[in-house]
Amino acid sequence: MYRYMLSRLGLLAVSLVGLSMLVFVLLRVVPGDAAVFLAGADNSNIAHVEEIRASLGLSDPIPVQYLRWVFATLKGDMGQSLFTRETVGHALSVRLPVSVELGLLSLTLAVIVALPVGIISALKQDTWTDQSLRLLSIVGLAVPNFWLGTMAIVFGSRYLNWIPPVGYESFFSSPSQNIQQFMIPAVILGAGLSASLVRMLRSSMLEVLREDYIRTARAKGLDTMSVVRRHMLKNAMIPVVTLFGIQAGTIVGGAVIIENIFNLPGMGRLVIDAISRRDYPLVQGVVMAFGTFILMVNLVTDLVYVWLDPRISYR
Amino acid sequence: MATGRTATLAPSDRLGILGDVVRPVLSLLKQLRRKPLGLISLVLLVFLISVTVFASWVAPYAIDEATDRFAQPPTLLNWFGTDHLGRDVLSRVLYGGQVSLRVGFVAVVIGLGVGVVVGVLSGYVGGWVDMVLQRVVDILMAVPNILLALTIVASFGAGIWNVTFAIAVGIAPRAARVVRGSTLAVRGMPYIEAAESLGMNSIRLMSRHVLPNIMAPIIVIASIQLGVAIVVEASLSFLGLGVPLNVPTWGNMLSGAGLRYMIRAPWMAIAPGLALTLVVVALNLFGDSLRDILDPRLRGSRGSGH
Numbered sequence: 001m002y003r004y005m006l007s008r009l010g011l012l013a014v015s016l017v018g019l020s021m022l023v024f025v026l027l028r029v030v031p032g033d034a035a036v037f038l039a040g041a042d043n044s045n046i047a048h049v050e051e052i053r054a055s056l057g058l059s060d061p062i063p064v065q066y067l068r069w070v071f072a073t074l075k076g077d078m079g080q081s082l083f084t085r086e087t088v089g090h091a092l093s094v095r096l097p098v099s100v101e102l103g104l105l106s107l108t109l110a111v112i113v114a115l116p117v118g119i120i121s122a123l124k125q126d127t128w129t130d131q132s133l134r135l136l137s138i139v140g141l142a143v144p145n146f147w148l149g150t151m152a153i154v155f156g157s158r159y160l161n162w163i164p165p166v167g168y169e170s171f172f173s174s175p176s177q178n179i180q181q182f183m184i185p186a187v188i189l190g191a192g193l194s195a196s197l198v199r200m201l202r203s204s205m206l207e208v209l210r211e212d213y214i215r216t217a218r219a220k221g222l223d224t225m226s227v228v229r230r231h232m233l234k235n236a237m238i239p240v241v242t243l244f245g246i247q248a249g250t251i252v253g254g255a256v257i258i259e260n261i262f263n264l265p266g267m268g269r270l271v272i273d274a275i276s277r278r279d280y281p282l283v284q285g286v287v288m289a290f291g292t293f294i295l296m297v298n299l300v301t302d303l304v305y306v307w308l309d310p311r312i313s314y315r
Numbered sequence: 316m317a318t319g320r321t322a323t324l325a326p327s328d329r330l331g332i333l334g335d336v337v338r339p340v341l342s343l344l345k346q347l348r349r350k351p352l353g354l355i356s357l358v359l360l361v362f363l364i365s366v367t368v369f370a371s372w373v374a375p376y377a378i379d380e381a382t383d384r385f386a387q388p389p390t391l392l393n394w395f396g397t398d399h400l401g402r403d404v405l406s407r408v409l410y411g412g413q414v415s416l417r418v419g420f421v422a423v424v425i426g427l428g429v430g431v432v433v434g435v436l437s438g439y440v441g442g443w444v445d446m447v448l449q450r451v452v453d454i455l456m457a458v459p460n461i462l463l464a465l466t467i468v469a470s471f472g473a474g475i476w477n478v479t480f481a482i483a484v485g486i487a488p489r490a491a492r493v494v495r496g497s498t499l500a501v502r503g504m505p506y507i508e509a510a511e512s513l514g515m516n517s518i519r520l521m522s523r524h525v526l527p528n529i530m531a532p533i534i535v536i537a538s539i540q541l542g543v544a545i546v547v548e549a550s551l552s553f554l555g556l557g558v559p560l561n562v563p564t565w566g567n568m569l570s571g572a573g574l575r576y577m578i579r580a581p582w583m584a585i586a587p588g589l590a591l592t593l594v595v596v597a598l599n600l601f602g603d604s605l606r607d608i609l610d611p612r613l614r615g616s617r618g619s620g621h
Contacts, residue, residue: 011450018454026470135352138603142595144546146553147588150569154581253459257550271462272554275469287466291457298457 005303012299019291020284024066027280056082058280069284079281081274088285091270096289098266101171101178102259103251105186110193117194118201119228122236125206133198140195145254148188149261156184164262185262189254193247197240204239208232238309245301248294335527343531346608353604356597363594367412374406378563389582396582399575404568404586411563412590418479418558419544426483426544427537430490435521435529437491438498448491455488460543461550468556478557482544493536497529504528531609538602542595549591565591 053059057068072079078088121133156162164181171178208214209232217227256268263269267286274282347353366373375393376382381401382393389396395404437448455463460482467481501507502525510520545565551557552566560571568587577584 011453014450015453015457018450019457022454022458023466026466029470131352135600138599139592139596142542142599143592144549144588144595146550147569147584147591150574150577150584151588154577154584157578158581249456249459253461256459256461256465257554260554272465272556275465275556278469283466283469287458287462290459290462291454294457294459295453 001306004306008299008302012295015295016292019295020070020288021066023284023287023291024069025062027278027283028062028065078285081282082279083277088281091282092267092285092289095265095267095270097170098168098264099255099259099268101182102186102189102255102264102266105182106189106193106251106254107247109186109190110197113190114194114197114201118198119205119233121198121202122205122209123224123228125209130202134202137195137198140191141199143191145188145192146257146261148191149185149258152184152188153261168263168265181262181264185258185264189251189258192254193250196247196250197243200240200243201236204236205232208235211235238305241304241308242301245298248297252290252294335523336530339527339530340534343534343605343608347604350604350607352600353607356600356604359593359597360601363412363590363597364416367409367416370406370409370413374403374409376403376406378406378410380406388580395586396580398583399580404583407563407568408565408586408590411565411568411587412594414475414558414562414564415545415548415566415591416594418475418482418548418564419541422479422482422544422548423486423537423541425480426486426540427490427533429483429487431494431526431533433487434491434494435498435525438495439502439517439521439525445495449495452488452491455484456492460485460547464547464551465554465556468551473556473559475558475562478548478551481551482547485547486540486544489540490533490536493532494529497532498525501525501528531605535602535605535609538598538605542598542602545591545598546595 050059057065060068069079076089078092080087081091084091117133117137121130124130153164156164162184164184168181169177214227214231217231222230252268255266256271258264259266259268260272267289271283271286271290273279274286344357347357379402382397382403383401384390384393384397385399385401387393387397393403393405395408398404398407433448433452437445437452458466463485464478464481467484468477471477471481507520507524510524515523548557548564549566549569552560552564553570555570557566558564560567565587569584574584
C-alpha cells in the first residue's frame with residue numbers, strides 16, 4: 001500500500017510539472033502580449049512597449065521565464081497581477097473561499113437529492129418511475145449551466161421579484177445575504193452533479209442487487225430498507241466514489257460559468273477577468289490551482305477506492 | 316472474419332477496411348430497435364440536424380431580415396418572437412444551429428481522430444509509449460474542458476477555427492482514455508493472437524482487427540462528446556470568448572443582446588437555449604442507449620440473458 005501511495009505521489013509530481021509547462025507555454029506561444037495591453041494608448045511606441053516587456057521579464061526566452069517562475073513559486077511567490085499589482089497568492093486566497101463555498105454547497109445539495117433518487121430508481125428498475133427519473137437525470141445533465149442560470153435570473157426577476165444580490169458578503173459578515181447569493185447558483189451547479197450521481201448510483205445499485213449476498217439477506221427475511229441500508233449502499237457507493245474524482249472537474253468548470261453569471265467573486269470570475277486581460281501570472285496561478293486541486297482529488301479518490309474495496313490490487 | 320472473401324487487389328482491399336469499420340456501426344444501429352428511448356432520440360436528432368442544415372429552406376425569414384416588430388413575444392408570424400432588431404428568433408435559431416453544430420462536429424472529428432490514434436497506440440503497444448501518452452492524457456484531463464478551451468482561445472484569439480481547435484483539444488484525451496480501455500480488452504482476444512502469430516504487421520493489425528472491434532465504444536463517446544462540444548462552444552461564446560458576436564450561434568444569441576434584453580424579451584434567450592438543450596438531451600439519450608446495448612452486464616440485468 002505504501003509503495004502504491006509513493007508511486008502515485010510520484011505521478012502526481014510528474015503531472016504537476018507537465019501541467020505547469022502546458023499552461024506556461026500555452027500563454028506565451030502567441031505574440032500580442034500583456035506589454036502591448038499595458039502600454040495602452042502608447043502601444044505604437046515600440047521602444048516603450050519593449051521597456052515594459054523587459055521590466056516584466058517577458059523578453060527572456062520562455063524556458064528561462066519558466067524556470068524563474070518555478071523557483072519563485074516553490075518559494076511561495078507566484079508573482080503579481082500585471083494590472084492590479086496584487087500578488088497572485090493574495091488574489092487566490094481572497095477568491096478561494098467563495099469558490100469553496102459554492103462547490104461544497106452544490107455538492108451537498110447534489111448528494112442529498114441523488115441518494116434517494118438513485119436508490120428508488122434502482123429498486124423500481126424499468127417501471128415508469130424509473131424511466132421518468134432517468135429521463136429527468138439525462139435532461140439535468142444536458143441542460144447547459146449558463147442557460148439554467150440565465151433562466152433563473154429571467155424567471156426570478158419577472159415572476160418572483162428576485163435578482164441576484166450585487167455586493168458579495170461573506171457568510172460570517174452577513175449569513176442571510178450570503179445564503180441568498182449562493183443558494184440559486186448552488187442549486188444550478190448541483191443539478192448537473194446530482195444527475196450524474198443518480199445515474200452512477202443507479203447502475204451500481206443494480207449490479208449489487210444481483211449479488212448472492214443480497215438474495216441471502218432477503219431470504220433471511222430482512223425488509224427492503226434494511227437490505228438497502230446494511231448491504232447495498234455500502235457496496236454500491238464504491239463506484240460512486242470514483243465519480244467524485246470526475247466531478248471535481250465538473251465543479252470547477254461549472255463554477256467558472258456560474259460565478260460569472262451570478263456575480264460571485266470567486267476563482268472562476270478571477271480567471272475570466274485575467275484571461276480577457278492576458279494577465280499571465282494570474283491566469284497561470286488560477287489554472288494551476290484548479291489543475292492541482294483536480295489532480296489531488298483524483299489521487300485521493302483512487303486511494304479511497306483501494307481502501308474501500310480490498311479486492312482491487314494496487315501495484 | 317474474412318470468411319467467404321476472396322483474395323482481392325489493393326484498392327478493393329482498402330474498401331474492405333471501410334466495410335469492417337462500418338459494419339459494426341450498422342449492426343449497433345440495428346439493435347436500437349430494442350430501445351424505444353434511443354430510437355426516439357435518433358429520430359429527434361435527425362430532425363433537428365436536418366432543419367438546421369436546411370435552414371435556408373425551412374426558416375420562415377432570412378438570417379438578418381428585419382421586420383418592424385421589435386422584441387415582440389411569440390405570435391403566429393414569429394413562432395419564437397422577434398429580437399430587439401426585429402429579426403425572427405426562430406429563423407436565427409435555425410441558422411445559428413448551423414454554426415454551432417458545425418463547430419461541434421468538426422471538433423469531435425478532430426478530437427476523436429487524435430484520441431483514437433493515441434488510444435489504440437497506448438493500448439496496443441503498451442510499455443513506455445503507454446506510460447508517456449497516458450501522462451499527457453492525465454495532464455490534459457486535469458484542466459476542465461471549458462478552462463482549457465478558454466486558455467487556448469485567450470492565447471490564440473477568438474474565431475471559429477480557434478474555438479473548434481480548442482474544443483478538440485479537450486475531447487482528444489477523453490476519447491483516448493476510452494479507446495485505450497477498449498483496445499486493452501480487445502487485445503487479449505484469441506483472434507488478435509492469431510493474427511499476430513500469422514505475422515501480420517502491427518499497423519495493419521491495429522486498423523484491420525483492433526479498430527473495427529472498438530467502433531461501438533467510439534460511436535458512444537462520439538455522440539456524448541458532440542453534446543459536450545456544442546455546450547462548450549456555447550459557453551465560450553456566452554462568456555464573450557468564442558465565435559465572433561456577429562455570427563449567430565446558440566451561445567452568441569444567449570449572450571450579448573440576448574442577455575441584455577432577457578428580462579424584457581425572455582424568448583430571445585429561451586429559444587436558443589431550448590434548441591441547445593434539446594440537441595444535447597437527444598445526443599445523450601442516444602449515446603446512453605448505445606451504451607446499454609453494448610454493456611453485456613446491463614443486457615443481462617434486463618432479465619433476458621441469464
